Amino acid sequence: MKGSNTLRQSCLIALMTFSATTFAAEKAAPLDLDQLQPTRDQVVASLNTVELLRRHHYNRTRLDDALSAQVYDTYLKHLDAQRSLFTQQDIDSFAENRLRMDDLLLSGDLSVGFAMHKRQLQRLEQRLDFSLELLQNQLSDLDFSTDQDILVDREDAAWAKDDDALHLLWRAQLKDEVLRLKLSGKNLEDIQSLLVKRYKGQQIRVSQTRSEDIFQNYINALAQVYDPHTQYLSPENAENFDINMSLSLEGIGAVLQSDNEYTKIMRLVPAGPAQRSQQLAAADRIVGVAQAEDEMVDVIGWRLDEVVKLIRGPKGSNVRLEVIPASNPPGDMSSKVVNLTREAIKLEDQAAKSRIIDLKNQGHDYRIGVIDLPGFYLDFKAYRQGDPDYRSTTRDVRRLLEELEKQKVDGVVLDLRDNGGGSLQEATELTGLFIDQGPTVLVRNTEGDVQVLDDPESGVTYNGPLAVLVNRLSASASEIFAGAMQDYGRALVIGEPTFGKGTVQSIQPLNHGELKLTLAKFYRVSGQSTQHRGVVPDISYPSLLDSKEIGESALPHAMPWDTIPPARYSSSQQLKPFVAQLQKSHETRAAKDPDFIYTLSRLGLDDEIKGRETLPLNEAKRKQQLNDYESRLLVMENTRRNAKGEEPLASLEKDDPADEVALNTNDADKEPDAFLVETGQILVDLLQLEHQVAKAD
Template identity: 35%
Template sequence: MNAILTYMKRNYKLLLVIVALAVAFWSFIPKEKNDPEKDKLLLELLTFVIERGHYSPTAMDDQFSKGVYKDYITSLDPSKRFFMQSDIDEFAKFETQLDDQIKNKDLSFFDLTYNRLMQRIEESKKYYKLILDKPFNYKVDEEFNTDYEKLPYANNPTDLHEKWRKQIKLSTLSSLTDKQKFEEDKKNGAIALKSKKDLALETDKKTDISEPKSFEQLEKETRASSLKSLDEYFGFIDDLNRDDWFSVYINSIASRFDPHTSYFAPEEKERFDVSMSGKLEGIGARLQKKNDFTEITELISGGPAWRGKELEPGDVVLKVAQGKSEPVDVVGMRLDDVVKKIKGPKGTEVRLTVKKADGTIKVITLIRDEIEIEETYLKSSIVEKNGLKYGVIYLPKFYIDFENQDSRDAGKDMTIEVERLKKEGVKGIILDVRDDGGGSLKTVVDIAGLFIEQGPIVQIKSAAGKKEVLYDRDKKIQWDGPLVIMVNSFSASASEILAAAIQDYKRGIIIGSKQTYGKGTVQNVIDLNQFVRKNSMGDLGALKTTTQKFYRINGGSTQLEGVSSDVVMPDRYSYAKMGERDVDNAMPWDKIDAADYTVWNRQNNFASAIANSKKRMSLNKQFQLIDENAKWINERSEENLYSLRIDKFKAEQLSLEEKAKKYKAIIDYQNQLKFSSLPYESEGMKNDVTLKEKRERWHESLAKDIYVEEAINVLDDLQTKPVVKGTVNLKKKEKLVKS
């Protein structure tokens, strides 16, 4: 989940204290770059900053050490296909010593595990190549268990090879049966309506698709495909260097203080800043690594590459040159290093030597620019029901650019979008924060303030116990009509503050999952470089650490409990464990005194709208089916044993497919509502085909969304003319402020 950051980028009082203490410790460091020395410095900085800056630092004792050990080993080898039991036995002697090693800047455990992992990875490369060199015997009656957490480690190389064999065999068996089914459907004419081009794409072959393939051909294809995937997987692993693996170790330490405290290596810090601001400087292309090559996968609409119309998805980057400098060969280079060479300041020139799909080589010159990642920003749509227009605003995150106050942020954009919807005559607004993991605290205060006259939005408590209340002090109400907030189990942090404030004010109706994620903590991102004088070791990255907890204006925390929906709608994750409450080292729930706030009392038909919605859902067969499907998915998650004998595997899959057929209606559902873009966006689509395609896909998705449909029904129910009464002031009255 994204961190929720305080209304300032840094908590300056906290940092001043830490910096003052730090000067004496890190005034001088070795001039010669030495990775182990840099690692020791990072350990020292990590513990120093957390112990002095964390809201509630955990004692670094044997229990802490055990947690770090477990998390770290699991992160290195989650599926237990690299380490053997003998390795684990050797590592285990450090299980209760890591707290002391961290304090003493002792790297012996990390060095041992890192070197052993590199050794096991090299050995594993031989396993998969040997295994895929010859056909599998799918008539042997054997099984494979995918519950890796409960599976034991291999006792010796033979056992480990066998584990790899079964794992790969399961993967190829699944692919093989899919291919057989495709061939069978083709033979029976079930896919006769598809074009030859489509079929060629599905089979990933350029051969004559009219000829049925033999079992031997299909079996060989699945092994070739699996070999290619594993080559790419190990290519990705080979791209990781010692610093990358040390980051895993550092994060295993940091996350034991709480799930949201983490270390950002320099590249990760940059990606975090981009995700928060929605902007970067470069050419506007997404890249991916394919073996030794870097391929263009997507052009970002509006960016230099998109505007230039020379670079295309599928192009392979061979060389990169800065301005008039000599080009540098990037074949075989780490993806992060290729990205660094292509990115750069606005207005600078970069030349890419690329191999086109037809095999031709071309040099493409681009001038870097600032690129806005459109998917980061909110978007809206209009829908009509019973002759009334309603607005749907989707907010993917509470974004802001901390470095440039004149740039876009979610609060400013929401103000503009609400005004646009008002001009279109909407009678109600749905604010969709499903899957919104959070972001800036400033923007959530600004957004909540658009819907109330003025008052507190959220309370914040620091480690010292000091309480601060953040207010909306603007008396202007941007939108005073019916309001629905849509949430789900992945709505976290800032999303929960917004939903809680709207709920406590009784300003709108919260609909969605039973409860939101349950992240009630505030993080600060602290640049570690500021603590070191005369740094010759390069960028040290940053630490995101929990410095405060936030509370609803009614005094309750959203930590662990989240925000309970007024209208609970079943979804496929209804019975899954995936919230903050399911993390072993999450901070506890608590409460403080309520703030002074005045309940919105301009609409008194919430109770009837909620009752109507609950009644509709109880009678709705689609919602009943969704709930039944969620129970089935939860049951299926406990089934981890698969047969590797083809006839048994097919029978198991056929049984599952038969059971799953009844749930196909969930995917095929259409709500019969028509969604459209606002006029300003429709005008922009005339010159932006990519944006047009993206919006069309979103509208198609909305037209299949039963949750949005029900939200619109709720808005429809809220159209009943409310009786305006006096306001009610709530001040520390528990029975009145409970949500």
């Protein structure tokens, strides 16, 4: 679903006491909407937020009618992203305030924001009542033999004309939900039990809505018009954020975000239980959570903070997650259960590691050193205490480079795939290992002043052939380092366009909660921003991650890519003449490589499936679509297996390699994957081209 996030708020799962909501069998008490009124503290906090945004946000955007319209539209999307709650009559009643939001916010008047949210709560209660009535009394009457279709994505659909049209939509959506569960293998009795429990649970959560929930949602509609990383944190969420930032990572190690009614995995923390399980991936959706052997709690429709509380728990305890894999085709709700043990993620688990891969090319043997770098880390406590043996990315990589050179490697690959960043200081110092000296990154603040961070020390730790391997989940400090290596002409950047987060945030305390505010922007030494576009590789690989779903460019109101005057630096042009030939050699190999062929075919198939605008509510047609998809996937997988001399499969199981091809992983404990081996081959190509040039000279 495109751009349908509510609040777009992400939390890192850390240590916290487990708390869960138990749901009574009876219907929840109706929500008392009259009690949901803004408090004085919230009014003051809204005025403070408005002033901070106007005066200190990097964009310096005026709060005027144009911005008012964006706040209104964003808030509507927060309240009803799929246009399945409000009617056109509701929208008409709201519309008179579309250009008044700025005036209301400037005066501290929160009444319209609260009124719109309360209407949404009314509609949500009506939808849950309608769905429960149908489930409990008319489920067997649902006809799955008609030619009815349903829109896959209603973000741009027309609003329902009136209540009758809304009821028809709700009925169709419930039919779709029932059909998805039927096709995942559940019978009607189990489906009824699951959905009744789910909707009753949602009724209870609606009845527990607080004034703070409405205020946070409304103020974030304002904050996130400025950019997706500017965010209001309620007092409770501000406390959680402080816990996350101050403790060692302890939990399952995953960054989550809201996506409509689902909780989606945004990325996995390196060396965490979730990543090490090799059963979870970015864009997987969590639909259930259970403690140890307890009953699975359905979490569809829950707020993100509620899901996070349920997943958190003490070190050593077990948690089970029910997830719908991102690799499922649209309409396939089949899920799997993943068992994880919560634990602390230690610094040494995330530390850089090295290995050597042996390659053959044109009758010659080559040794390529690989340094797997999950994050840019620094033991701040030991560093500040003056401990001479403090751990850091740069220190570890320097030691590994020296060890690899002693083993006479022919080139080095720095594997930054899935590296979400970390210490800016370490990104700068790591760059210094590969350049003599000079600027590494530029930071431009709200006033337009540019700070130049640089490597002041002369000398190079390693000056041999170098490649930097990146993917869509390489972000922040990874992008700064990769961009510097590319700008200096020091390394080939290979892989996918990176995440594209090139902004800097700071926490600003309020009288009530906190504001995470974007105050600055990163730029490469060439003057190009890393924002939005990320770092574009010299040689590109295909990806199973959908850039429309993952990355900065997938976020609404993401700040644009731009440039500033470059820093003064000396760039080598020695790699530039070889890039076209290296690309050609790579494409020739990839055209014959079974894993690359499979990945491109899979991408094409997934794009075709995701391009469908409607899905049938006819059971036979929907089942045929799923069967056709699995048949085509099986053909692709067996073509790959035959080319590699492996036994073909008779059918696909959920844990088969076709679901998750081992192409895009930086797990140092596994065999080298196809992308890593191909990166080594590109380095070998470079060595041979340089040798030919030297011989000709």
